[in-house]
Amino acid sequence: MILEQLIGEFENEVKSTRKLLQAVPEKDLSYRPSEISWTMGELAQHIATIYYWYVGTLTQDVYDMAADSLQRGDTNDIKATLELFESNVEKARAALNSLTEQKLLDNWTMKVGDKVVLGPMPRGIVSRGFLFSHIYHHRGEMIVYLRATGNKVPGMYGPTYEDSVKA
Template structure:
């Protein structure tokens, strides 16, 4: 039952993420609100990359990010980031569909080399907290970036301020 809800939420939110990434203009990819912040292009690429992590979460009990190499492309090319997003969504969808309710209860750990950075936690908790919520957090940041650069924000959960004008 939980898995069915995760799959439905995944499909709904993929469409929202796609609309948000499609709203990122090439001309503003170098924008960053502070010296310590990512550029808009880096943030967009990070959002697209999180979908890749579904594969490590749903196909491994211990996921070592240091051993997993993903070709990301140029952060200054929004078309490349959108292609990365679409590719990663397909992998994420397949990984999520390949799991079972029982596997959601299994412990999962993320490492970077020998260092444990997350877990062990039940895989279902990781899906909600590390994958789904992580994407939502960074989408919120992207909305701030878009507004700060005078761009329109697409409605994700109803009309936005820009759409109601």
């Protein structure tokens, strides 16, 4: 039952993430709100990359980020980031659909080399926190970036503020 709900949420939220990434204009990819912040292009690419992490999180009991590699492309090319997103969504979908309710209860650990950075904890909790909520957090940041640069924010859960003011 929980797995079915996670799959439903995943499919719904992929649509929202796609809308948001499609709203990122090439002209503002180098925008950075502060010297310690990512550029808009780096943030967009990070959002697309999180979907890649579904595979290691959902199919491996110990995910070593240092042993994994992903060709990401140029952060100043939103088309490349959108392609990365679509490719990673397909991989994430396959990993999610390979799960069982029991695997959600199994412990999972993330390492970077020999250092444990997350876990061990049940995979279902990791799925919600490290994957789903992580994406939502960065999507919120992207909305701030878009508004700060004068760009339109797409409605993901109904009309945006700007849409409701126009109506």
